[in-house]
Amino acid sequence: MHGNARRPAPFLFALPVVEYYQSKTAEEDLILKWLEHLRTVQHHRFLVLRHCWRVGLYRQGLTHDLSKFSPVEFWTGARYYQGNRSPNEIERREKGYSAAWLHHKGRNRHHLEYWIDYAADGSGMCGMKMPLKYVLEMFCDRVAASKTYRGAVYRDSDPYDYYARSIDHYIIHPDTAKTLEYLLRTLRDEGEDKAFQEARRMLREEKHKR
Numbered sequence: 001m002h003g004n005a006r007r008p009a010p011f012l013f014a015l016p017v018v019e020y021y022q023s024k025t026a027e028e029d030l031i032l033k034w035l036e037h038l039r040t041v042q043h044h045r046f047l048v049l050r051h052c053w054r055v056g057l058y059r060q061g062l063t064h065d066l067s068k069f070s071p072v073e074f075w076t077g078a079r080y081y082q083g084n085r086s087p088n089e090i091e092r093r094e095k096g097y098s099a100a101w102l103h104h105k106g107r108n109r110h111h112l113e114y115w116i117d118y119a120a121d122g123s124g125m126c127g128m129k130m131p132l133k134y135v136l137e138m139f140c141d142r143v144a145a146s147k148t149y150r151g152a153v154y155r156d157s158d159p160y161d162y163y164a165r166s167i168d169h170y171i172i173h174p175d176t177a178k179t180l181e182y183l184l185r186t187l188r189d190e191g192e193d194k195a196f197q198e199a200r201r202m203l204r205e206e207k208h209k210r
């Protein structure tokens with residue numbers, strides 16, 4: 001399944017305002033950014049929910065990224081809203097760090113950064129092995145993020161390409177990386193239906209081991 005040229009609009013009242021209204025003051029511009037950011041967050045969450053439910057992660061689909069509505073994350077997103085990339089990147093360039101990202105990664109277990117800790121052998125910081133259900137949510141999140149920011153030009157290779165450009169600075173457990181890379185390659189090479197089929201199979205086999 002390829003990109004969504006037409007976005008679902010969970011907050012329909014905001015849609016015509018964002019699309020057609022031209023701000024005249026700095027205050028109005030901030031309000032429009034607030035509405036656009038709200039629409040983007042909800043669009044992304046809707047896609048993740050749909051993807052998670054295809055895998056069988058029903059609760060995670062419903063609760064995904066709820067911390068984005070906290071003041072530190074939401075107001076940063078509205079202030080630095082770009083539309084084609086994460087506002088956290090802009091905050092990081094301006095401040096030297098992103099308070100929104102530091103808050104977000106510490107509260108959402110589907111991010112590999114949540115699982116960075118000191119190694120038990122004293123060798124330094126390393127990535128801990130993520131439980132499978134969070135690896136699968138991370139996969140769903142990456143697919144949804146690519147669709148959100150790429151829009152109508154999204155291709156099934158985009159999530160893998162983004163991962164490949166970033167892997168050199170990731171601190172990630174080898175088993176976690178192996179699972180994520182397998183799903184991203186399956187998506188790239190065999191399409192979305194096959195990738196989600198494999199993700200669902202992994203979760204089913206994990207449950208049968210318990």
